[in-house]
Amino acid sequence: MTEARTEVRVQQADFDAGRELDELRLQSRRMGAIASFIGVMRDLNEGDSVSAMTLEHYPGMTEKAITTIVGEARERWPLGAVTVIHRVGPLQPQDQIVFVGVAAAHRGESFAACEFIMDYLKTRAPFWKKERTADGERWVEARAGDESAAQRWQEQ
């Protein structure tokens, strides 16, 4: 396989998932599978209604951490183009937060790599969510379930 493209973007602006998927698809004539994931802001967390959110990040390190995660995925599976976009700044319910798209020759690899990248991004990339509820603002707590989702890849 020739060097496949990895694109990582951290941005305040929204993204067009359809355009990203088209770009992944048209990068190669050999990739039969594109798995993707979009994380969406929910209006409910820990049982409380959430009206808005702000995403803080560590500029520079976020891109570096995500690029490292994609590199680890490439060591595990033969992949084509990969695109990861993560938004920062103020967000509203139903806004897109993150996009991960993975092209591969076959679907098993694209699914596994897409889920791997999300599990690692959730637990390794320096982003923090602060949400607004009726009681004011609060930092979102990390979930034990996210850590165990990432850990399970180390047992394989």
Add this chain to the structure above:
Amino acid sequence: MTEARTEVRVQQADFDAGRELDELRLQSRRMGAIASFIGVMRDLNEGDSVSAMTLEHYPGMTEKAITTIVGEARERWPLGAVTVIHRVGPLQPQDQIVFVGVAAAHRGESFAACEFIMDYLKTRAPFWKKERTADGERWVEARAGDESAAQRWQEQ
């Protein structure tokens, strides 16, 4: 959870994956995860260059079989809206063949259900691919790997 929408379409026309993803996302304010898959026509199969493909199907049964598969996924995981689109008729390399999009509250469920639906669609829904190579037309052979991918869900 209120009744979530299942949309199944079998059509000759291409589809706009971005629009489908937007519709999945805007169906609910409670779904934080949208996993999706796009199957793409490759220009290579079994080591031979493929210049074109025709997809035959069993009209009526394809929609019914896919709807049943989505129903089985809903019995396994709590899901939001689900969209499955499968194209039929003539296709070129890099054309989109199939779209599966699954919304869920959390990402683990959306990934599992999306892969489950693809694995079952591949082995249960009555579609057949005929491809054109330099030696003429030939029917694509079913892969043992697809059957074992579907079987593994029965062991869980």
Add this chain to the structure above:
Amino acid sequence: MIRVLFFARLREQLGTAALELEHDGVSTVAAAREALVARGGEQWQLLCADNIITALNQEVVAGDAPLQDGDELAFYPPVTGG
């Protein structure tokens, strides 16, 4: 009458996409297969191959599934969509 359908490679090999079969004396899917082979000749033994799938009224069934007048019965090779 039973409406019988054939798809893909099987349709091409038999040179037939659809036909009508009398329901009389054809009480199961397996009996329909035998009647088709008896009527069509050696080439129709293809219907007996292990990997041929049978669907009755658009649901996959085994050979012992009972047939009723007006049913739609399909024979087809392993599927390759997606």
Add this chain to the structure above:
Amino acid sequence: MIRVLFFARLREQLGTAALELEHDGVSTVAAAREALVARGGEQWQLLCADNIITALNQEVVAGDAPLQDGDELAFYPPVTGG
């Protein structure tokens, strides 16, 4: 000099997003943490919590990682992106 950064809840609790620390006598990440607590007072014990992550030049490291003049050292709570 070592450039030290704090993020999210920790940044708010310390009331500081960034500061400069003399490199002299601060040879490891753990030593930098001790120097910050000594200099900042009790509230800065927060840096010693088990779940606080340390990144040196934008890579996660343990306390024994050596520091060099000009390094960028970050302290932050568990991440919650994605």
